Amino acid sequence: MNISVELTLSPLQDNFEPPIIDFIKKLRASGLTVLENPLSTQVYGEYDAVMELLHNEIKESFENLDHVVLTMKLVKSDRSEYEPHF
Numbered sequence: 001m002n003i004s005v006e007l008t009l010s011p012l013q014d015n016f017e018p019p020i021i022d023f024i025k026k027l028r029a030s031g032l033t034v035l036e037n038p039l040s041t042q043v044y045g046e047y048d049a050v051m052e053l054l055h056n057e058i059k060e061s062f063e064n065l066d067h068v069v070l071t072m073k074l075v076k077s078d079r080s081e082y083e084p085h086f
Contacts, residue, residue, distance in 0.1 A: 001047045002078035005054065008040045012067035019065055026057050033080045040071075044080040 007027075011019045024041055027034045030053045033044040043050055058070060 001076065002045065003047050003050055004075040004077060004079040005043045005050055006040050006073040007043065007054075008071040009061060010069040010071070011065050012069065013065070019061065019068075023057060023061055026060075027053065033078075035080065042080070044078050 009020050009023050010016070024034075024036060027041060027043055030043075030049075032050060032053065035042045035044075043053070054072075061070070062068060
């Protein structure tokens with residue numbers, strides 16, 4: 001089963017960009033389809049592979065940051081090829 005996940009990592013600190021960049025680079029290195037926009041990062045792939053990656057990377061981010069918010073949306077399908085028709 002394929003899924004699509006939208007993530008927004010928000011470190012609650014002044015120097016917030018380096019942890020976000022590190023998080024995205026680790027997602028990119030996974031070999032899964034990863035797309036970014038200014039507000040979020042999307043990860044697409046097989047459920048178990050995506051969830052294993054997220055389990056590890058979210059845990060590491062939470063261990064390394066004192067205060068952080070992660071917003072996540074999951075969709076049961078691979079929406080990486082979606083293009084609006086309007």
